[in-house]
Amino acid sequence: MTIDIAGLPREHIAFELSPLAELGLSLHALSEPGHHPALHGWVTATAAGLPPDLADRLHEADFLWRASHSDVLAPFAGLSAGRERPGATLAEELDQMDRLEDERFVTAALDFACGSPDRGGDLLANAANRDRILSLAAGRGPQVLASARRLLEDPPAIRVWLRRLLEDCDEAFFADAWRRVAPQLAADARHKTELLRHKGLAEALRAISPALTVDEELTRISVDKLVPGRTTAVDPAVGPGMTFIPSSFGRPHLLVLDAPGWRPVIYYPIGAPNLTGPGSVDLLKLRMDALAHPMRIQLCRHLARTPHTTSELAEAHGITAPEVSRHIAVLKKAGLISTRRRGRYVLHQLDVGTVARLGTDFLETVLR
Structure with missing residues (x-):
């Protein structure tokens, strides 16, 4: 994913704080607790304390934050009047959300719910576009x-309903949480x-995440994500600008607002553990490809338990030493095994910590 910043x-x-963004990310944690194991205690206590009516309304609106983070929760980025910043309070940001035009609000709200509808299309006035969106929404379920x-039939009523919902969340649990995390x-x-x-x-980008880099000419920021995208921070139609928003509840997600006609926003987690490697998509693919071969899985079973030499592995698996060496080279290139010399012997061992970061199912399988 790239962001044009030339000029x-x-x-x-x-770098700004956003109460509305943090509220949205806390609601994502409530709806997808599996994404946020570090928040298990907070999620459990907060969910248990929700009034039933509020819990039901949150369930109705969770398409705005369950799959990702809806752009309507960053309204300042979609307002072109001057150089808008996030509001200092939740109320100020909800006022900014009220200022979004109906077309922009509805299109952004339906983005994640309906499989990324065309943001350039006219949804409110064009019957064909509305039918297409409803067809996409039907595939996501009746809710x-x-x-x-x-949203399509009465945007003003939905906007009032959503604002009241977010205000009720603030009263029920978020105001206390914000006082705790804001400092x-x-x-x-x-x-x-x-x-x-x-x-x-x-x-500054290096301090945020190894997934963020900028080219030497300072013309393009690259975000290492599985989902491709391209946007610009110098669109004259909305004014130049780019905002980075730190989040406590967003960990481990690194999210990018890359909608056409909106200034780019990057939400980044704070307090995350330091990564021991670059954590790039290319490295992940290299490691997954290395582990996909049946023989290399068998070799990993031996190397996870104790170091082995090439000849020992060849004898144990009934293959030649050169074949073992080729497999070892692939695993070593992917950073999955370590090699050390003991006298005239060269010993190979699986890096269990690195493999554990790829997935516990694989590790448990090779250790079973």
Whole structure:
């Protein structure tokens, strides 16, 4: 995923807090607790304390935050009047959401629910586009279909309903959570701003995540994600600008708002453990390909338990030493095994920690 920043002044790159974004990410954690094991205690306690009516309404609206983070929760990025920033309070950001045009609000709200509808299409006035969206929504289930119908038929009523829902969440649990996490988020935003000012964009991005890089000419930011995309921070139609928003509830997600006609936003987690490697998509593919071969899986079973030499592995599996060496080379290139010398013997061993980060099912299988 790439973001064009050619000619973007440094002062138009900002690290900001967003109560509305953090609320949306906390609602994602409530609806997808499996994504956020570190929040298990908070999710359990908060879900148990929700009033039944609020829980039901959250279920109705969860298409806005379950699959990802709806752009309507970053309204400042879709407002073209001046250089908008996130509001200092949740109420200010909800006011910004109220200022979004109906077409922009509805299209953004239906994006994740209906399989990324064409954001350039006219949904409210074009019957064919509405029918197409409803057909996509039907494939997501009756609840999403009902929500899509309501959005298309009466956007003002849905906007009022959504604002009241988010205000009720603030009263029920988020205000307390925001008071707890806001100081840490503010400290992180100040730190990243200082890095940007004194050491440059590359250093600031490196401090956020190894998945973020910028080219030497400072014309393009690259985000290492499985989902491709391209956007610009210098669109004259909406004004230049790019915002980075730290999140406590968003961990481990690194999210990018890349909608045409919206200024790009990157939501990044704070407090995440340091990665021991680059964590790139290419490296992940290399490791998965290395482990996909049946013989290499068998070799991993031996190497997970104790170091072995090439000849020992060849004898155990009934293949030649050169064949073992070729498999070992693939596993070593992927960073999955370590090699050390003991006298005249060369011993190979599986890096269990690296494999564990790929998936516990695989590790449990080779250790079973």
